[in-house]
Amino acid sequence: AASLDALLWWISKHKHSLLDKKQRFTFDFLAWRGTVRKIMSSLFNNETDWRIGVIRFRGAYFLHVFHTETELNIEFGQTPIEQRMCYWGHKFEDYLCSETPPLFPCPKKLFSLVNLATLGVHTLLYGSEIDACTQDSILIDENNPAATKNSHNGTDSSIQHKKKRKFVEIKVIYAKNMLDLHTSTARKYGKWWSQCFLTGIEQILLGFRDDYGVVRQIQPLLIKDIET
Template sequence: MDGTGRGKLSRQVKFTFQKNIETPCPPSLSILKDETSKKKHHRKPEIVTVDITLPLPAAMEHRMPIFIPCDQFPTNYISPTTLSILHWSKYHGRNISFYLKDIGYFSTADRSDANRCREDFRYLKRLRYNLDDVRQIKQMNIEFDLNIGSAYLNPAEPSTSLDALLWWINRHRTSLMDNKGRFTFDFVAWRGTIRKIMSSLFNNDTDWRIGVIRFRGAYFLHVFHTDTELGVEFGQTPIEKRMCYWGHKFEDYLCSETPPLFPSPKKLFSLVNLATLGVHTLLYGSEIDACTQDSVFNDENICQKSTRNHNDNKNSNTKLKKKGTFVEIKVVYAENMLDLHTTTARKYAKWWSQCFLTGIEQILLGFRDDHGFVRQIQPLLIKDIETRARTWSSSSFLGFLNEFCAFVRKTITKDYFDDEKTVYLFYFSPQEKKIKWRTTTEATYQFLPDWFTSQDFSSSEELIK
């Protein structure tokens, strides 16, 4: 197996871990029997990525995104109302309450396809290591080659479609509606959309555009990527794509004794969170990297594919975890924790918001080198990131998010079908540090599917699929 990640598919890499030895254990390769002749439709994966030269350059320049003006919101466009974004210190110290709880979960192989969602734990990964024994974790001698399989996978961002989340809402609509047929929450979104809004405090380079539909009293948020965002995503260099792959590969090493040749980033496990922010109630889906080794769940099919009959499906929402701790997984270019500038670097603010919104208390870090090898892992507590921060604060993020929610509710006062199917587009301008809006009825922006809006939400029976 060479450094590009290409190799024979008949090989499976298995690493042996040892403690308290001076040299790391080399990977031992076990040759699996070639069963190609038994499988008539067996096909090798295609090579889809470009080779890169390792090690990576010692001093890599950070590429600034090329800003492309948004045609819908030119600089001379005057919005009926605007939300100005102040310096983060102006929001600091605002006493905005935040209460969070988990109300559900689901697994999906495609966020944009409701037919590929299941209310089980099949795609939830479990860590192989005990995070409570930090000393043992730091002393382990490991050697994870994150390049293996990289030639066969080009990771992409998950779909912005709300369909998977709408599927879950539809299954549990009776517990989410009041007696007037209105939702009991105020906002619906993916966690990434909420983080995008919060990050506007420090974002000076990239704009964003979010469509909002008010349906049965709730505001549904959907991201419509701007040309600048698309340029960043599709303009990635081979090195940037490889580093993205490293993150997915690292997850497999931490959660499997025999990692697959390449990861399956489309297979996601998500929590459904319900948060109260001041006077606003937010329902959002959050992708979960893994659970801790000692997590206990009622569902016996955790991390395994399962089939369920209609009765199992109907009662699956009661099979919540008895004891479970979820963990975020990250790869960083550093030798140890001392190399991280958590007091000043604002990228750790993004880490904090990602974990805080889901109630995750720690991140498991992998320290990589220029060759894409991880030889040390160590947990990092979220509260330590927040405590050390000097250029942002948790109250500033919550204060601004609270202000944005109030701005949306003040702007949109009519329901979707009472307003001629109007979609409100909110746009963040990094140059002006303002959020503008305009309305549209174009079919391109009608993101709520008919199968969802046409449901009989007054029915007392849950839909079983």
Template structure:
């Protein structure tokens, strides 16, 4: 019997819902464990015409693993592979040294945040699949504020169901979906000289990667930067070390990644789908003011609370950022309540086992939520079998208060310093500078950020449909792929 179905109380199967019923998910899992030439079809087709129809047969893409997971499972230190573009003997024209995090602590760098837009996309690297709506925003089915009820709930979420049929690969790091949103609102994002009114554009994950350099001693990173119409666009180009980590994942690591996607569906649906959809994303567009810098970045959202109001009668395709900002200041703000929540799975029995004071992964959790204004994480406590029996909220401010190996002020101060370094390094626009891309590289051994320039086509990450459009018009023209 495959490990994707777990036995409890000797003869009782878990259906993953905790409600004592055998759902279609377990039925599917049982069938898939039988010796048959192919997995069963997921759909029931009513053939009224008596014509033969082809069923979609899911492909097994994940290697099965033996459960329970081994106790005290060690996470091997990443193998560092030197970056060919930035060998250890490469001397950058200028560089940014990274000090111990405590040296940045206590610096008073202002930070103001608001969301100015949103979009759903089935593939964030394909601008043709973006919609300015809430279709992929998941909504919790539990009240995150009722802690007592959450603790008393009897749940048994089997995170393994369906794991053999989905490769939980992370979405592409392409900027295309953000560029799509910017294009739709370009008339209100440009000044009279045709320059953008903000300084930096990125995904939230890119900003978090930069901030985490304060305590990253193992993994390097490489970020391409293009200055276009006065704004600096960031794009991650994975280093050899990062690619080795991504493509060298063990079956156990892939399964744990899958568990995170599956857990989200349990919290957001009474009948969670068999296959999670990690590519179908809902993203906020955030506008942050960091000291003298302004940043626009996309933040993927896991879910919102049940009392969130998702319909926005005032939103339409022609709505400008100016109007969005006016809405924030209007007296109708309370009618548009939307509270976003981050969802995480942890290997622990309860909150007391979380080492939030020293484990640096909580610093990454904090920055991920802080940059989007998320105040709570909904945690699922799993065991070695991938079963969640308890969920509980964790306040972001509590993580920050307990931290001993990082601080919020150190993160913001370093990010502010990096932004100033980029602006000082790149002084010409993309087309004025011969379509030059600046590559910034973080060396964990040297604790230093270097840079170099390139005009190679492989690093020209701003698509032609974005740079060639008429920015005096509000019309967005994106060529379809053939």
């Protein structure tokens, strides 16, 4: 399970905007997106269980996932081919996100967002790992808010021309094309939707692989198409 250390580090850098005059947090819950997804998935997934630890500190609840026996059995019971499939997924991301992909995947190189959302009367602060953004996305430099940087060519642009950042989720599936999706893949739509919905991602880039892990076709899937 992902540690909260990275989120705690981020909070330490932004505590001036996250603490009130009484030094209590202005949000109600802190977690990773995966933790929130586990709770959301309970509505349609009864095959796996989950265990979440909660601690209250300065008025906020910190949520951390602990592996259950079921999850550990699934992880350590993977066959060699299932482990290789995980490698294929990491390698596919490397090829799509780098002009010079490394020989071996680098899953430790992560980029994450911190999202602030409301659920009824409660405020939720959660981190989300992001696979990629589009080439025309423009990122804000916190040290110089008056300037923005294009993620593709590194050129600065006026704040008036700032575009909405477009993040993309990357998936590899066993199918020839969108019409040939296996029926079991359809069950993943709920997980894909919740993963993207929580971060405002509008598009998934699907790589359709064969039995040997070779991606034969790449096709986008809009989140709004899953919703309909």
